[in-house]
Amino acid sequence: AQSVAQPEDQVNVAEGNPLTVKCTYSVSGNPYLFWYVQYPNRGLQFLLKYITGDNLVKGSYGFEAEFNKSQTSFHLKKPSALVSDSALYFCAVREVDNFNKFYFGSGTKLNVKP
């Protein structure tokens, strides 16, 4: 069965510093991985995805994620955090055997302080 783990409930970082939000996955085949962001009272917004190819994926708002097959990780990164990046971030994996099902992690709350 596919699953996703986000080991940190919360990440605190100062504005201008680099940020990392961690995600590890468990899949039976090649993973299809996604990052979404959720702002208060708004729907989830797609940030980026990894399907195949380059391990470093670039997405919206300056975010990027690094796929590491040996560590089964897909950490979200940004070189310089903004206060406006403060939100809830979800990692998701698409089921390989059933392409229609997504499994989401429990979310990581990112706090960027001025």
Add this chain to the structure above:
Amino acid sequence: GAGVSQTPSNKVTEKGKYVELRCDPISGHTALYWYRQSLGQGPEFLIYFQGTGAADDSGLPNDRFFAVRPEGSVSTLKIQRTERGDSAVYLCASSFSSYNEQFFGPGTRLTVL
């Protein structure tokens, strides 16, 4: 352009009542998904439509939950005999096809008293 919309934004009901939650996907999107998000958790898959048919309803928790998409656009999630444990935010998402990323609506917060 218009995104995914969901109505109502909030619904408060009493235990045992019937509720309907509506989702208007992005025009032209053939794939539609329903998720349930409990407090402090990520979205949990409920059901997936491709066109008018429910291609995968394996995430529906029990037979009190049902969803339809009769014309391949708007979808309604129906919950019978609601229970307090059904309280959650119900999210709808659509995509151009099942191979594309999903666009989420703002959700309907359901509270069962």
